[in-house]
Amino acid sequence: MDDKFENAAEDVADSVAEDVVEDVVEDVVADEVVRERRQLINLTYRLLGTVAEAEDAVQETYARWYSMSAPERDAIDSPGAWLTTVASRICLNLLGSARARRETYVGDWIPEPLPEPAEWTSVRTSGAGGDPADRITLDESVGMAFLVVLDAMTPAERVAFILHDVFRYPFAAVADVTGRTPAACRQLASSARRRIRAAQTSATPSARRARVVREFKAAWQAKDIAAIIGLLDPEATAIADSGGLAPAFLDPIEGGEQIARGWIEIAKRMPESMALLERTVNGQPGLVAEQDGVTVTVFAFDIVGDSIRRIWVMRNPAKLRQWTVG
Structure with missing residues (x-):
């Protein structure tokens, strides 16, 4: 009788131990899956160019993960790699459809500008500031x-x-996402690299960029057209994105003098309640226009040496939600 009791006790102990081990393994995998969220947000924003679409893609990725049965999830050796592959495929499909959608977009489409991480406010949470795990890491790959x-x-x-x-x-993993061979993916990356190199200019130190932006702000507020022209590259371009939801120029403004004249007109129409503030935009010095404490415009700059080569003006309120304080 004692032997039977001892054997039964051992069986129960073994069963409990197995359950504990399984629970620990499940918790470890669950933690790994949750920790991937920030990486996925960083990836999908760079692929899609807007925070809302990036968050939707990540949400869809997690929905697919949790829609699988426990045995199906257990069979996946690397949940992080699986999540990245699925998120990338979702983005690839969205990028294809985005081109068709933009044919009906009012005016030019510009990627969504990002504030400094310390100023980040997520629109997907109610009331409080966003989860730090959702913040996009700012580096040169998110420069405007x-x-x-x-x-x-x-x-x-x-x-x-x-x-x-x-x-x-590795290109083998990229091939799994795109449905192409590793060699074809290598060619795609090489072609993209050439585009990047063709558009790159010599790096301008951040302090110099900040100085140029500060001088541009001062000249603009003073309505000093000569000073504005002096800060602009003669072949500079200004592009605005309103999505048809806010007043803005629909066609790009070409040439330093034309941009200066346009900015003087904007200055004349600015209400007294409008504040022009120096802020970090996608990791670079920029400007923000606030009216009654609400961000209504974000200005991003491409600066080469001491001259502004391009200005991107974000007026679309749907792409300014990350700049809302509250």
Whole structure:
């Protein structure tokens, strides 16, 4: 009788131990899956160019993960790699459809500008500031000039380049995402690299960029057209994105003098309640216009040496939600 009791006790103990081990393994995998969220947000923003679409793609990725049965999830050796592959495929499909959608977009389309991480406010949470895990890491691969070049690439080029050159995934993994051979993905990344090099200019130190932006702000507020012209490259371009939801110029303004005249007109129409503030935009010095405490415009600059080569003006309120304080 004692032997039977001892054997039964051992069986129960073994069963409990197995359950505990299984629970620990499940918790470890669950933690790994949750920790991938920030990486996925960083990836999908670079692929899609807007935070809302990036968050939707990540949400869809997690929905697919949790829609699988427990045995199906257990069979996946690397949940992180699986999540990255699925998120990248979702983005690849979205990039293809985005081109068709933009044919009906009012005016030019510009990637969504990002504030400094310390100023980040997520629109997907109610009331409080966003989860730090959702913040996009700001580096040169999210500079506005860089994102604009990415947006001119084919979807396959963009995915291959971002996965391999930015996130260091091997071409075999990129091939699994795109449905192409590793050699074809290598060619796609090489083509994207050439586009990046063709658009690149010599790096301007951040302090110099900040000084140019500060001088531009001062000249603009003083309505000093000569000073504005002096800060602009003669062949500078200004592009606005309103999506038809806010007043803005629909066609790009070409030439330093034309831009200066346009900015003087804007200055004349600015209400007294409008504040022009120096802020970091996608990791670079920029300007923000606030009216009654609400961000209504974000200005990003491409600066070469001491001259402004391009100005991107974001007026679309749907792309300014990350700048809302509250």
